[in-house]
Amino acid sequence: MEKKVVDAMGKVCPIPVVMAKKAVTALTEPAEVEVHVDNTTSVENLKRLASSLGVTAAEATIGENHYTVTFHADAGAIEGAAGAAAQEVVDACSNTGAGLVYAIGTEVMGQGDDELGAQLMKTFMYALRSADVLPEKILFFNTGAKLTAEGSPVLEDLQAMEEEGVQIMTCGVCAGHFGLKEKIQAGIISNMYEIVETMNAASKVVRI
Structure with a gap:
């Protein structure tokens, strides 16, 4: 089986995910796509990509800060991957999407008094948790990433x-910036590529 190598060393997410997706969906015959990255966040994001494309993937540690994720695509999987990629394009161009998505880019609610804003965010999350209809996904980025981490006043609600x-996704770059990658305790660490695709596919996005 042919092997294609994608060198994404030194690349910040979502670039490794984009590179891998292009390589896998471009296959016209069974092959392996071996993606090289230098961080575990990219490894997890690549594994989720494989799942979304309907192909299997195996991870390996090559050395310090050097990992590989190998996508194994047979003929049937290639068709599935191409179909999934095509559907993403359709969803991005459609007025209908996957459902209700909340995008939260701050740890406080509103502008002005941060102490009041923190209390409002806590009350908001409790109210959202108690609502009859929950969002399908909640996206956290910038200082909003702090809300999904250890010590967050809204962690129990999340x-x-x-x-x-409810699917909870935290921007990996943001979590890394604030030193929270090992402290995220709700949902998954995601990437901006996945966040953009989620927002494009949503039927409604509520920004906080």
Whole structure:
């Protein structure tokens, strides 16, 4: 089986994900696509990409800060990957999408008094958790990433919503910037490529 190598060393997410997706969906025959990256966040994002494309993937540690994720695509998987990629384009151009998405880019609600804003955010999350209709996904970026981490005043509400099926995604670059990658306790660490695709596919995006 042919092997294609994608060198994404030194690339910041979502670039490794974009490079891998292009390589896999461009296949016209069974092959392996071996993607080289230098951080574990990219490894996890690449594994989720493989799942979304319907192909299998295996990870390996080559050395310090050197990892590979190898996509194994047979003929059927290639068709599935191409179909998934095409559907993403359709969704991005459509007025309908996957559902209700909340995009939260701050740890406080509103502008002005941050102490009041923190209390408002806590109240908002409790109210959202108690609502009859929950969002399908909640995206956290910039200082909003702090809300999904250890010590967050709204962590209990987020974990409760996650148990109800709400998908919680935190920007990996943001988590890294604030030193929170090992402290995220609700949902998954995601990337901007995945966040953009989620917002494009949503039927409604509520920004906080």
